[in-house]
Amino acid sequence: MVDRSIRVGTAAPSERVASACFYLAAVIALTGALGVALGSVGDIQDRLGADPDAYWNNRLQASLVLGAVGLFFGVIVTLVGAYLASSREPGKRFAGRVVLIVTLLPHLASIISLLALTPEDWSHTITHVLAVMLVAGGLVSQSRGAVGRAGSRS
Numbered sequence: 001m002v003d004r005s006i007r008v009g010t011a012a013p014s015e016r017v018a019s020a021c022f023y024l025a026a027v028i029a030l031t032g033a034l035g036v037a038l039g040s041v042g043d044i045q046d047r048l049g050a051d052p053d054a055y056w057n058n059r060l061q062a063s064l065v066l067g068a069v070g071l072f073f074g075v076i077v078t079l080v081g082a083y084l085a086s087s088r089e090p091g092k093r094f095a096g097r098v099v100l101i102v103t104l105l106p107h108l109a110s111i112i113s114l115l116a117l118t119p120e121d122w123s124h125t126i127t128h129v130l131a132v133m134l135v136a137g138g139l140v141s142q143s144r145g146a147v148g149r150a151g152s153r154s
Contacts, residue, residue, distance in 0.1 A: 012145045014141045014145025017138070017141045018142035018145070019082065019086040019138070022135060024134050025130070025131040025134035025135045025138070026078040026131075028127050028130045029078055029128075029131045031127055032071065032131070033075055036071055037071075037072075041068055044060075044064055045061055048060055074107075077099060078100065078135075080096075081097075081099030081100035084096025084099060085100055097139060100135050103131075104136070107129075108128075110125065111125045
């Protein structure tokens with residue numbers, strides 16, 4: 001006889017691992033965004049002042065600030081995806097997985113563009129690589145847990 005009872009408030013180990021991976025990916029992405037905002041933005045703005053063309057200095061500064069803001073927005077979206085993917089409701093969990101998969105795209109674009117355009121700055125890709133690995137690992141862990149639960153029901 002199969003025990004079909006559901007324990008309220010407990011999650012399978014694979015669900016806890018997946019949830020931890022998703023939230024840790026958001027924390028690491030936040031670390032990368034803070035690094036850009038506190039480190040790179042100031043350095044690049046100092047360098048922009050060397051160009052006498054004020055219009056291009058302002059335009060490049062605007063792009064730099066928008067990029068930094070985009071990184072922080074990515075952190076928020078990752079947190080929303082982590083929250084939804086950690087839900088007990090299958091619909092929310094699926095939506096969270098989709099959101100988290102979408103968050104991988106800017107990370108991958110950042111990795112590719114940094115390595116292609118400024119390979120000497122490869123270390124700036126570390127937070128992006130870790131975030132991708134954690135989200136992917138969480139998705140794999142979550143799907144393996146789902147397969148295990150489906151197999152135990154039969």
